[in-house]
Amino acid sequence: MIHDTFEEEIVDAELVEGEGEALAVVQEPAPRIVVDQHTILHPGQALPTAADGPLYIELDLRISPETSALLKRSAPIETGPMKAFRAWCAEQRDEQDG
Numbered sequence: 001m002i003h004d005t006f007e008e009e010i011v012d013a014e015l016v017e018g019e020g021e022a023l024a025v026v027q028e029p030a031p032r033i034v035v036d037q038h039t040i041l042h043p044g045q046a047l048p049t050a051a052d053g054p055l056y057i058e059l060d061l062r063i064s065p066e067t068s069a070l071l072k073r074s075a076p077i078e079t080g081p082m083k084a085f086r087a088w089c090a091e092q093r094d095e096q097d098g
Helices: 065-073 080-097
Strands: none
Touching: none
16 A cells, blocks of 8 residues: 655665674663762752762872972971961960060
């Protein structure tokens, strides 16, 4: 039976005989849900996933050899906020003594 109402579509294909099985459809797994004890969800907010977070590359985590040497030579107690706090404490003592 011939129907003139159907449009014809040309499909370029090749029949392959032989061994093997048909390829399975590969579905990507859903992004991993990322929550911890500090996660708070507001009404209507979806669970955060790994796809929502920042993506880092190795370059983001590397430091220069100069910075590495500085970090190795310094004690954590004597740098950053702790150093500023110790200096402030010394100033307070000097003002009280003086």
